[in-house]
Amino acid sequence: MTNFVDVCALSDINLDTGVCALVDGKQVAIFRPAASGELFAIDNYDPIGKANVLSRGLVSDVKGHLTVASPLYKQHYCLADGRCLEEDVSIPTYQVKLEGERVLVAV
């Protein structure tokens, strides 16, 4: 059974930016793009820059793909499926949902 964990209020995430949450020992980057009403959750670890920084990246629309640009070397990771647009790597994605004003994540 999917175990959703309450991590923060929606208002804790500035519109069009991300935050990082610790869920079951995993670092999860949660984004709140201005472009859609949806939230997205991906792994916080940048496998190219080798650091836990993706939540601090800039939300970027690349030809219709909603991505985050790594704050280290600017590769784009798709928020929907974790795929990197420049390199042949992919990062895990997680389930995230909004209940009322609360943000819940499952890993």
Next chain:
Amino acid sequence: MTTKQKLVVIGNGMVGHKFLESMVDLEQASQYEITVLCEEPRPAYDRVYLSSYFSGKTAEDLSLVSEGFFEKNNINLKLNCKAVSFDRDAQTITTEAGETLPYDKLILATGSYPFVPPVPGHDRKNCLVYRTIEDLEDITEAAKNSKVGVVVGGGLLGLEAAKALKDLGLKTHVVEFAPRLMAVQVDDAGGALLKSKIEELGVKVHTSKNTQNISDGDECVHKMEFADGESLETDLILFSAGIRPHDALAREAGIELGPRGGIQINNFCQTSDDNVYAIGECALWGGMIYGLVAPGYNMAKVAAQHITGAGSDVFEGADMSTKLKLMGVDVASIGDCHARSEGALSYAYTDEVNQVYKKIVVSADKKLLLGAVMVGDAEDYGNLLQMMLNDIELPEKPEALILPSLDGAAKPALGPDALPDTAQICSCYSVSKGDICCSVQNGAQTIGDIKADTQAATGCGGCTALVTQVMNSELTKLGVEVNTDICEHFKYTRQDLYSIIRVEGIKSFAELLEKHGTGHGCEICKPAVGSILASVWNDYVLDDKHISLQDTNDIFLGNMQKDGTYSVVPRMAGGEVTPEGLIAIGQIAKDYGLYTKLTGGQRVDMFGAQLHQLPDIWNRLIEAGFETGHAYGKALRTVKSCVGSTWCRYGVDDSVGLAVELENRYKGLRAPHKMKMAVSGCTRECAEAQSKDVGVIATENGWNLYVCGNGGMKPRHTDLLATDLDKETLIKYIDRFWMFYIKTADRLQRTSVWMDNLEGGIDYLKEVIVEDKLGLGEELEAQMAAVIGTYQCEWKTTVNNPERLKRFKHFINADKTDDNIKFVKERGQIRPASEDERVNAEDLIAVG
């Protein structure tokens, strides 16, 4: 193995050096053992820009020799080595030191010397000439004890020399034998206008003056007496009354000279001895000595090709048309400007209000342009020159070419398509239309690309407009749409967006996107718009509506390092810091276990701070009196300074005081890229101001302002924008400069590249900033005043706002820290652990 041919070049001036460059470009060069005899103590330098020595350029700046040129090409350069004779039968050269050198081929590139009229007294003390760097040193020395200076000769070089004397602070006169200035290049009407313009600039011009005697003066060192009975007193005399070819060596060797001197050459630049060539100002071709550098360069190429057999170019004379800026006055002369051709007709236009004079000379049938003169406005030069050189048929009413366009009717301009591929567009570097088109075909898309690729427009710059037209036309033909859109979300350039935001009063990215964009924005347009909004409205950058625009560093007001930690840089204006401040920084760094290092901008950088530590660290820094240093922003970084007149034995003015004032004035100003400044207290330039975007150097007469330099990957020295400024004017110009840069530069474009892409370069900047030609001055100053008036320390605002501080922790839902951050010790401080070291857990330092 065949023995190499011995090739000896006498002279390493501009043309002599061009010959060497032409030789080593040829494959056949390897068959020659090349020796160069140079009488001067240094190898080739740029004599065309000699006067820039007085506005701050050094002998090294003027050098034409690329690094390691002689070594790389195995050329034996002998400096301070004067050739005194050569023997054509033995094929040997004798030097002043008594050495004998054999040659197979000999190149005479001995140049010319200034003609000093044999007036009694011409050899008195402080009677000098203007040709070499040594001459300039003598002039500088003599000027120190002089109040008045006279230049004898009102030609091109004479007026350059007059500018030099004026720059040295002397009351300057020009004495000319002919009835007008620049007698060769301009006519009476043009000469008269030139005279009045130059006199407006504070140089007194005396024409029709025949100097008869120079003797002791009453008020000054010398008294010059003229044939008309008048006299003039002066402390220093510079002779610039024409040049004479250095042909004595050839004469003594029995080589044929012209009746009035000059070494006779044929179309291959060979003298009457097949093994001896002459090039440049010592050579005489078709009865002419060519005193310009472009024909000399051409001769150098022709000679190199002929000697090696690598090509079959010939020298068949050269066009002597010229365009220059003399003391800020545009002067141009094309072809037969005196209408001496048979049946030639002229059209002239005089505008006494705006002080412009233009004349064209056309053929009897009014079909072809033969020549032109322009004073005060030489913008038409490129067009007219091409018309003449390429025999392009004139429009029905040729006068339209020089008349101002009334009722907005377009001038008959020469489209670049009318030119043949062989048309020489840049005569300084012999770049043809074909060369420019070829460069575009190979990918060049900006004038900066063309300059880097072909050198076109990097000499006198007179062809910049035409080069741009040719480039644009070729780009269109290739179907290359030069896409200057900032990104897929905005069909605008950064400059467009800047204007839109300012004019429409747009205050947020969302508003701009809704009105003028598509999609949702990306990491290109968001930070660019964030930066423009900050430059224009100067709101707090972490405000709700701006925060998502901020790039990696701005968004947490720190510089992110490779492991996701940050470095922290408090501002130390001018590099000045109290002992208490240093102790506070030391204590904070120690308490948080940070690595400390001094930056190039004279301040302290603290590394290894984790996100959650930033607010605490800044609380303590602010308590100790520090402000944010904006090291994370595309913003003003530092104003570096030397210690200046306060302490230094050589200091001329208070560089630290000015640096502190400037840094506090411009701190927080955001721009297309980072901005660096420096102030030096004297010309020893210890603050390295000439490598900054804006550099200021103290002189005895005020501040000199330099702009558009940078260090980094492609280092570039500054250009001089204005001299001898009082502080108020200096600050006014810097205000205008920064705002004009912010208004017009591309995203992430440093000032040097920005200037390279401005048509007109530094001269254009002078017109905009100093002369206020666009009438933008007050507006730019007001915009700067608005930014300065709304400054806030972003960190102070942040630490005082608990809502803002929520973001400054690694996890939104836990107080833990990132367990991936690992340090080890090196030289007594922390650094990020390498991947191997992470495995070796015992060396790691616990963080938290």
